Amino acid sequence: MTMTGEQPWSEFWQGETDEASVASRRASTAFASLWREWSTELFEQQSAPVILDAACGAGSVSREVIAAAQQADPVIVSVDIAYSALKKLEDAPVLRATADAAALPFAEGSFDAIASQYGVEYAGQEALEALPALLAPHGRIRVLAHITDGAVAQECSDNLTVLHSLRERELIQRVSELFQALRGLRPDLESCDAAFRQVAQACGREVQTRACPASTYAQRLFQDCATVLQRNQAYDPKDMQLWFEGQAQSIEAYAARMSAMLSAALDRSQIEMVLQAWERHGMADCTVKPVYAAADDSPAAWRLDAVRRS
Ligand SMILES: C[S@@+](CC[C@H](N)C(=O)[O-])C[C@H]1O[C@@H](n2cnc3c(N)ncnc32)[C@H](O)[C@@H]1O
Structure with missing residues (x-):
C-alpha cells in the first residue's frame, strides 16, 4: 500500500507525534524573522x-503574520489539504479552509498578499506558477520552497532510507508474528524468533549509521516492540493487532511524506521557470535566492518574492 495526497498529512497533523511537533517548532523558528519583516512591510503599505x-500546516506563517499585525487588521485565510492541520489553528484569528493548492477555490485577485512556506510546491510546479492570478493589483507574494540538494532534502533522503529499511524488511510483520507465537497463537516460535532477530539486527545497523529524525523514531519503535514482546501476556491480541496495523501505517505515511518532500523540491532551472511564469502573469520585481537556516551550511529553501503590477 502506498499513500498519496492528503492521507499522509492528515495522519501527520492528527497524531501528537514528536515528528509533527519538532517539524512545527522548526518551521516556526527557522524563518520567523523573514516572515515578520515581510508582514511588517506589508502592514506599512x-x-x-x-x-x-x-498549505499552512499548523500555521507557523499565519501566526508570524498575526504577531506582526499590531495596529493592523488583516484578514488571514489559512488553507491546507489536511483538515487535521487546520484544527491546530482553531484558537487563531484566521479563516480556515481545506483545499488542494492545485485547485484553490478563490476568485482571481482575491488577495493582497500570498505566503507559502514549504507548501504549494507539494501540489506541483504548475500550482506555484499559477499563484499570481489570485493576487489583486500591487499584491505581493513570498514563497519559501523546498530546494533540491539542500539541508532539508538531505535529511528527507536519510529519513527515507531508514523508513525503507523498516518497510522492506517488514519489521512490524515480524514482531506481530513473534507476538502471536509467544501467545501460542501459532506453532513456529523458533522460526519467528529467528526471523525477528535477523530483521531487528539489520534494521538496527541502518538506524545506527544515520543521525536523522527517522532514526530516533525507529529507535523508539524498537523499544516499544521490545516491551510488547517482553510483556506479551499483558496485552490483548486483538488490541495488539490494531497496534501493529497502526505502526505499519505510520511508517507508510512517514515514508510517503518524505517522498512527497523530495519530489516537491525544486532545482535552479525549475525555480527560474516559476519566476518566468510569474513575470508572464504580470508580476514585477521577481527575485529568487537560496536561504539558510541557522547553523546549516547548505541552503534550506528557495525564497521567491514578487509584486503584481497594477
Ligand atoms: C512541510 S508542511 C509545511 C506546513 C507549513 N506551511 C509550515 O511551514 O509549517 C507541508 C504542508 O503542505 C500541506 N499540503 C501537502 N500537499 C498539499 C496540497 N496539494 N494542497 C494543499 N496543502 C498541501 C500538508 O498538509 C502540510 O500541512
Missing part, C-alpha cells in the same frame, strides 16, 4: 490586507 497562507 496596507492596514487591512487580505492574506492567503497556502
